[in-house]
Amino acid sequence: MSAVVAEHDHHDEHHDHGPAKGLVRWLITTNHKDIGTLYLLFALAMFFVGGLMALVIRAELFEPGMQFVNPTFFNSMTTMHALVMVFGAVMPAFVGLANWQIPLMIGAPDMALPRLNNMSFWMLVAGVLLLASTLFMEGGAPACGWTFYPPLVLRDCGHALPFAVFSVHMLGVSSIMGAINIIATILNMRAPKMTLMKMPLFVWTWLITAFLLIAIMPVFAGAVTMLLTDKFFATSFFDAAGGGDPVLYQHIFWFFGHPEVYVMILPTFGVASTIIPVFARKPLFGYSSMVYATASIAFLSFIVWAHHMFTVGMPIAGELYFMYATMLIAIPTGVKVFNWTATMWKGAMTFETPMLFSICFVVLFTMGGLTGLMMSVAPTDFQYHDTYFIVAHFHYTLVPASVFILMAAGYFWLPKWTGNMYDERLARFHFWMSAISVNILFFPQHFLGLAGMPRRIPDYAVQFADWNMVSSIGAFIFGFSQLIFLYIVIKTINGGTGEKVTDEVWEDASKHSLEWTLPSPVPYHTWATPPEEVPSEHF
């Protein structure tokens, strides 16, 4: 072994590879915990930015007629809300969790490619900045929907289009680099005894998600590149006069877009599968079926994209194929819901906040899945498409699912990371406020959609007034309840309740996964030598 390596060992012993001083630390850090923290804080900030946009939308929709904003700005808000939440909040939050947790859970000293890891994060920030800059531009932010459909986007997008396109490019590069890092870490850095089928499910779901990301982000990049050349370099990809076809854009977009929604939900599944067994005090039910279900969902996600396009005029064979293929997804998804329920069955359950959020996730995500199944039936989707019904569908799969699970993850791991306990009473209050208001917010949107209220329109007919008002009230309660979360997080980082947590934090958690065998708070460097033994899922 060379001298350099020996020197490195020496450093590890004395822990003198501490972080750089001051703010520069965050610019140049290669430490997976620092980078995880950056991702999580950035996501939290974007969660509030995107939330503010949502409140603009709901304020305008509180009553019929035009109240606060002009129609173009309203559409900018729906567009930017979606982009900020998807690319700025939910995805980065999960990457942040991956950064913190994957090395801890598999017994690795850091991520496999630490410098690239730093770059992934800052590329994300740069991409979001490019996007945000359009808010202050002549013509305003993109108002064409987060899907950027041509020809609308080519005619109405003002000065924002090239910025939006390049933002997508940077976000794509960031995601791909992040995903490559995650795959290399998982496949190459596991503790010797951690075989693939002993990995925690969170690690498994991220392995598969990372694969999805590498496969789809270039596709999205290609699609928006063609928008750019159609607009500025005279190409005819999406213009029928030149022999192109605008519907082609939709195919490419949704080839990206459908797996993209699974990028947000698979790690959600992973965290839920990690939390539920701990509070049910049982091993996860059906570990291997969970792995296979995750893989099948990922596979299926590549062959169902046109269920977003039932109404564009596809050949009938296409409609039928995409309808049946979409329905298939319900099978592996059902396996998962069954397994979570069976894990809780006869468990010695306690209901700390992470568990409350996780149980709520299982119930409400199932509802989102069921409306998805309704929309997968092509003939009925002609009624639901582009109405508030689909808005209700995907918000049930994203807010009480992905976002709730992110909060559960925060409550679950913050004590481990900081060594401080959060305020359980306040956290439960946060949970109940969120769980109740999220239903006031989104449940009425099912009724509105079935009755025919279109999405992305700032005004509506008077018969929709009552439920819109209810939904808006729910939105404001939900939005302000999240300030409780912010308060709890800040307080926990700064000492929490004053009660120091044990290494295990949660009773018997170390039977489930490696991170709970480390000290709390977790030291800056961990697993310089990999752990000898790893937990097995049958204890």
Added chain:
Amino acid sequence: MSTNAHDAYYIPHKAVWPIIGTAGLGTMLAGFANYLNGSAAGSTFMIAGLMIFISMLVGWFTLQANESESGMYNHGVGISYRMGMMWFIFSEIMFFAVFFGTLWYTRNLSMDWLGGIGDGPGRSTHDALWANYEAKWPTNGPGKVGGKEGEFESMGAFGLPFVNTLLLLSSGVTCTWAHHGLLAKNRDQLIKGLMATVSLGFLFVACQAIEYHEAYSEMGLTLGTGIYGSTFFMLTGFHGLHVCIGAIILSVVLFRSWKGHFTPENHFAFEAAAWYWHFVDVVWLGLFIFVYLM
């Protein structure tokens, strides 16, 4: 495998190049966007950003090469790098798949609909707007977009494109020959093989430049010549860009070989460049078949 990958896995600390590279790329793209919107300052920022980005590449890769030569990377680190490169190439494959998919969709589906063949729902565009349009590839669409007064010639396969195919295929051979030289500790063969590969690569780019020049000046074939021009230049253009990048990477590897870097056990940079080169090669074969021949 995961075993003993990290008893001495090298973990770098305090990296400055990533943030510099991000700043460069961000400046470049913001500048480009401003330029497209007609702002005068746009191109300045674009060039400044590009300069920063290039300095980052030089700085970061020099650092990596030095670390590698001083033996800081053990077997486990090498595996991570190889995985990184493989998945990066996979992402590039998906990027090209978009444009190949576009070509396929246009030629097999939307062409027919526009031309009124069959009775799918897409046919209504034909009936309502362009009832006289006869779909025939190559086309610049019912609106006769671009071309010389709407007319253009398509690019044949057996002229420069065929020469280019031979050039790239033989460059694949010379690259492998260089690799054999490296493994056999035959530095002369390594350097000669790489020199041949790089020259063939740049020759390819030169031929393509001539081809493009002919298309623009004589054939009425430009990026704006309807869907044929769009797909033709997008596919061959992005490929050409990748050939340039690959040739530059190989030049760096050549330079390092000449300085005495790489051993039969430790030559990740060479392998990565070779993989990339073969990938570019395979994409060209796809192009030759689907863009030029069919």
